[in-house]
Amino acid sequence: MATTRTAQKVLTRSELRARLEKLPRVRLGHLPTPLDEAPRLSEALGGPRILIKRDDATGMAFGGNKVRHYEFEMGHVRDLGYDALVNIMDYHSNNARLTGAAANRTGLKYVLILKNSSGRAVQGNRLIDKLLGAEIHDLDAKASKKATEYARAVGDRLRKEGYNPYLLQDHEFPKIAGTIAYLDGGLELAQQLDDLGIKKNVHIFGVAGRSTAGLVLASKNLGLGWKVTGVRVTYDITMQDYLYDVVGGAVREMKLPVGFEPDDMEVLEDYVGEGYGIMTEQVAEAIHLFAGKEALFVDPNYTGTVAAALVDQIRKGRVGKGETVVFLHTGGLPAIFTFADELAGWRGA
Numbered sequence: 001m002a003t004t005r006t007a008q009k010v011l012t013r014s015e016l017r018a019r020l021e022k023l024p025r026v027r028l029g030h031l032p033t034p035l036d037e038a039p040r041l042s043e044a045l046g047g048p049r050i051l052i053k054r055d056d057a058t059g060m061a062f063g064g065n066k067v068r069h070y071e072f073e074m075g076h077v078r079d080l081g082y083d084a085l086v087n088i089m090d091y092h093s094n095n096a097r098l099t100g101a102a103a104n105r106t107g108l109k110y111v112l113i114l115k116n117s118s119g120r121a122v123q124g125n126r127l128i129d130k131l132l133g134a135e136i137h138d139l140d141a142k143a144s145k146k147a148t149e150y151a152r153a154v155g156d157r158l159r160k161e162g163y164n165p166y167l168l169q170d171h172e173f174p175k176i177a178g179t180i181a182y183l184d185g186g187l188e189l190a191q192q193l194d195d196l197g198i199k200k201n202v203h204i205f206g207v208a209g210r211s212t213a214g215l216v217l218a219s220k221n222l223g224l225g226w227k228v229t230g231v232r233v234t235y236d237i238t239m240q241d242y243l244y245d246v247v248g249g250a251v252r253e254m255k256l257p258v259g260f261e262p263d264d265m266e267v268l269e270d271y272v273g274e275g276y277g278i279m280t281e282q283v284a285e286a287i288h289l290f291a292g293k294e295a296l297f298v299d300p301n302y303t304g305t306v307a308a309a310l311v312d313q314i315r316k317g318r319v320g321k322g323e324t325v326v327f328l329h330t331g332g333l334p335a336i337f338t339f340a341d342e343l344a345g346w347r348g349a
């Protein structure tokens with residue numbers, strides 16, 4: 001069972017805050033986000049106390065974790081003098097939406113190369129991308145395989161037009177910004193837990209990704225002793241490539257005394273189902289349960305998968321009654337509209 005390895009403090013909160021304050025930053029989000037109690041959900045599961053860290057409520061363009069990420073990302077890009085962003089994402093991507101929102105708020109041109117999007121309904125994130133006014137290039141499945149070359153050509157065109165484009169795919173910072181941003185999120189959460197008088201047995205559930213890794217690092221460096229469980233949502237990319245290889249970049253950038261090790265986060269592998277973007281029965285049930293008990297929405301791809309895992313782990317008795325669960329709600333909500341037919345047709349597990 002993974003726990004944060006050390007509850008020994010190696011950085012004070014003000015030292016970590018001072019390091020974060022040195023980074024260029026653009027304020028985009030409504031922060032701090034609430035830490036809400038979920039008593040009816042907890043009661044329905046016969047489980048422990050459950051708190052929801054409401055990063056679905058970060059504000060900009062339907063919210064989510066990437067609003068935090070982009071505060072640092074846009075500061076970085078703007079400081080380097082770029083004036084256009086070129087992004088390659090899948091048609092239902094939250095990143096595609098929030099990059100566009102951050103570009104608009106910072107006054108940058110935004111070109112979005114959307115994979116597997118030809119012929120798709122203009123719904124969910126794809127609708128928001130359009131409303132944000134992104135220059136969208138819809139690629140079919142075949143063209144999507146060459147999206148990187150496509151983006152390079154777009155970059156060349158933009159340069160001829162006088163722009164200084166930033167191709168997100170070519171840089172490290174977009175990969176590490178999320179972990180850095182959640183060091184800040186970790187400081188915020190630590191204060192909120194203090195305010196509630198919660199000092200121990202904190203168990204965080206989030207997507208097995210870069211934001212959750214930021215909470216791990218905050219916990220290890222500040223000696224908070226949080227236990228962190230990450231839930232995998234895709235097998236399309238290995239944990240090594242997605243997380244373990246990049247998180248060291250955030251540690252280096254922030255000169256953290258203590259780094260990340262894979263077993264700092266227990267990774268639950270069993271909730272992906274047939275694959276990323278295919279909603280499972282468990283996720284559909286969790287979406288209904290969260291909405292029915294707490295009027296809280298989770299999405300079919302990310303937070304719904306974490307919700308399904310949390311429900312299952314509690315039912316199986318794998319979350320101690322003495323623990324306080326913090327569910328890191330990273331947003332993704334426009335995707336429920338992309339899955340409207342499946343969700344509306346769902347008749348119960």
Ligand SMILES: Cc1ncc(COP(=O)(O)O)c(C=O)c1O
Pocket residue numbers: 064065094095178207208209210211212299302303330331332333
């Ligand atoms: C809603 C949502 N939650 C979590 C994640 C995981 O992101 P990260 O690895 O940056 O924490 C994503 C990624 O796109 C997302 O859209």
